[in-house]
Amino acid sequence: MSGIKKIFSSRSDTNGIFFMRMQSILGFKPKEISHYEKAFTHRSLGLKKEDGNPLNYERLEFLGDAMLGAVIAAHLFEAVQGGNEGYLTKMRSKVVSRKHLNELGSELNLLRYVKANIPKENFGVNIHGNLFEALIGAIYLDRGYTYCKKFIYKRVIEPYVDIEKLEGRIISYKSVLIEWCQKEKKTFKFDTYEDTGKDTVKHFAVRLYIDGKIVAKARATSKKKAEEIASKRSFYAFQRQIENK
């Protein structure tokens, strides 16, 4: 890595400004700063590793993308208990969309750390997201999965992954479902009854019929709650059809 040392020597060997800036973005001390230097090395510099292969951040994007995908998947798996695997996949692709990654990279102003041989105007629109992915790749190489996860929670999940927002800010699933049934000329009916069973607290059970078929059941401590839960469940079941309207 003699090439990269020369390129970055002005910042990493002297007063450690790059190191300190990375530490501030990452929230921890880098162990091996060269991974991060690579994450900001643009192909236009034409650098090569000792084995002759190109030295730039592009391969790190592949690695970072995979780690981001895994961490977001694990988070959604826990956070969205009602979503089936198709729904989780769709939610994940919203979180890791090119547009969102570009926003994340842009907000951290990652562009200012890039070393390149072309004017910054010539970078494509996706450079922000690419740098963000490459940075995650560098974290994996430097510190492994756990630190990737910490970073992604701090910079992606905690500030931006609002499950309700991702689900389209649906406040009442019942109203969405009723509206959809009206449009589609489907019948919609709740069959709600007290079902306290062995519980000490009063409980209600509900069956939701659409076009005369039971599409969801639920049980809760109030009629309203039970109906909303049943509506949410059947919303998931019909989601593709509802969202295509």
Place this chain on the structure above:
Amino acid sequence: MSGIKKIFSSRSDTNGIFFMRMQSILGFKPKEISHYEKAFTHRSLGLKKEDGNPLNYERLEFLGDAMLGAVIAAHLFEAVQGGNEGYLTKMRSKVVSRKHLNELGSELNLLRYVKANIPKENFGVNIHGNLFEALIGAIYLDRGYTYCKKFIYKRVIEPYVDIEKLEGRIISYKSVLIEWCQKEKKTFKFDTYEDTGKDTVKHFAVRLYIDGKIVAKARATSKKKAEEIASKRSFYAFQRQIENK
């Protein structure tokens, strides 16, 4: 999780045969066996969790798929230094293809652990791969990323991920390139010269020209080696075009 306890009680509560079989497949002791029980619970049983959401392995597939993708990505990143991100993506999709996952699940005979309410003949062809993914999802929940990685190295990477095979068993990149150039009526020329420089050992440098343009350079201790390295580099550059022939 009362439902699952009942279904699995015969094997997990008595003599622990399921536990021992899992331990043998996994190569470590499960901490929380219920994750693995879930990984073999088919939707046809119609089980529900206490919150009313379905209890079966389908969501675990989503999680396992993400972890598999991340572990394979990290492995290929290290193992295929010459591949750019497009190439790595393509290699990964070969490793995690539906066909390959089905083979992996089938080899471990995961089907015999499934609890279902339908005859085994009615499972789709992809059940083997789905169970394999779900098992990885269960490992993540039980033991985290590091154990997923260990398991995937043991069951996928070590026995099956042969980089050369994935690259199509190309023995001589030079011969592949020459053949391609002949078919495509492109000129192919090596410019090879001694370039020992400051090295104590004799070195050769080579420039590879296709249609009169330099497409790759290399340097090695023999002409033959240098030419092969340059050929390999330009093979990567032209790969999509070559493989579409």
